[in-house]
Amino acid sequence: MxxxxxxxxxxxxxxxxxxxxxxxxxxxxxxxxxxxxxxxxxxxxxFAASTYSGMLPGTLSGQYPPGRLEIDLRSLAQAARAELVVxxxxxxxxxxxxxxxxxxxxxxxxxxxxxxxxxPNRAGIDADPEVWVPIKPMQTFLMRLYERLQEIAPQNRQELRVLVIGGGVGGIEISFCLPSYLRRVLGEVRHTITIVDAGERIGGGLSPRALPRAEALLEARGVEVITGARVTRVDDRETVCADGRRIPADLVILAAGAxxxxxxxxxxxxxxxxxxxxxxxxxxxxxxxxxxxxxxxxxxxxxxxxxxxxxxxxxxxxxxxxxxxxxxxxxxxxxxxxxxFLRLLNTGDGKALMDYKGWSAHAGWCWRFKDYLDSRFMARFRVIRR
Ligand SMILES: Cc1cc2nc3c(=O)[nH]c(=O)nc-3n(C[C@H](O)[C@H](O)[C@H](O)COP(=O)(O)OP(=O)(O)OC[C@H]3O[C@@H](n4cnc5c(N)ncnc54)[C@H](O)[C@@H]3O)c2cc1C
Known part of the structure; x- marks a missing residue:
């Protein structure tokens, strides 16, 4: 056309x-x-701000302050002499x-x-909006996550059970980076993280070299992965799958598909x-x-x-x-x-998992490279007021 x-x-x-x-x-x-x-x-x-998803995991892990993933649309629009309707x-x-x-x-x-x-794809999932935290809108994700944690924390002093619905790269990065956020908000509370995915394997799009590394890293962090399970209902303390499986969970994050x-x-x-x-x-x-x-x-x-x-x-x-x-x-x-394309997954430990053209590495320099690329992208949108 x-x-x-x-x-x-x-x-x-x-x-x-x-x-x-x-x-x-x-x-x-x-x-x-x-x-x-x-x-x-x-x-x-x-919203008056736009968010850069590449920096969300790093914000959870405390590598970036909360505002760092935001693009201030008011100043950008003003500098462009554009009208902004929020x-x-x-x-x-x-x-x-x-x-x-x-x-x-x-x-x-x-x-x-x-x-x-x-x-996030919530098709076929019956959930009370109060009991889960969808990843979008990303502008309010951290606030909603914080509020949900405040609601459930008093009853979960012994152990907090977190369930991430969706094992794509977003869900995997969140699982890597969430523990540090939980520690900052709740202190040293014991927690478990489980990823549940309807597919046969998690990490859709990762290469055959990178995927086993991601799985091994999750296992080493104690993250349980449940595949082949389609979630149909999310209740206050329990998530139910199509095959009847029930997964107990206090905090449910929806990061499934698009x-x-x-x-x-x-x-x-x-x-x-x-x-x-x-x-x-x-x-x-x-x-x-x-x-x-x-x-x-x-x-x-x-x-x-x-x-x-x-x-x-x-x-x-x-x-x-x-x-x-x-x-x-x-x-x-x-x-x-x-x-x-180059994939760089923040593993929340000062390292990133790189996946590019069938080649993969997990190292500190991968994180520094990711940080360089993401920071360079965001720098373009910073408006210097004169
Ligand atoms: C945790 C996570 C990590 C990710 N990491 C990566 C990564 O490392 N690399 C990668 O390539 N991809 C990554 N992705 C995927 C990536 O975020 C998306 O593909 C990308 O954001 C799509 O860009 P977009 O411009 O289409 O939409 P977005 O960047 O999502 O922007 C859409 C904007 O439209 C606004 N909007 C929506 N509805 C309306 C409406 N009705 N009226 C007005 N405004 C509206 C939204 O608020 C938002 O600001 C990640 C996703 C997640 C969830």
Missing amino acids: QSSKESSAGQDTRVVLLGIGHTNAHVLDLWRREPIAEARLVCVSS EPASGVDVEARTVLFEKHEPVPFDILSVGAGSV APPPVLENTTLPKDSRGFLLTSETLQSTGSENVLAVGDSSTMVNASVPKAGVYAVRQGPVLWRNIGALVRGEPLSPYEPQHD
């Missing part, structure tokens, strides 16, 4: 970014350095070209980039079978040339792109070029996903 006359609105084209995550944040950052002439930028975000969008009306809200007037757009990320964020439910834009927005290789929705979709929220037709921040980040420069091209009525560029 290419540029259209319709979209090259020229004078005062309204560009709207819905969700300021890994990809849309890149556009906001470049806009402040080199704004697109004759266009106005509006950013819509549920309110969760509830849908997108493609015909009326507006972003919809429950508690805000609709925001009109000429060009829209949807980058609202994903939420499901579409609720805002995608309320739009007629074409979606894949899971509910993510379908796009062409130019990142344009297959249903509207003026709507682009990026990161976890999108699925490219005829390409297999994992829901990972690395891909979302790499889409940033293409998205930037294509928004500019749409404004100017020029041809758009394709996004070509890389075949493999």
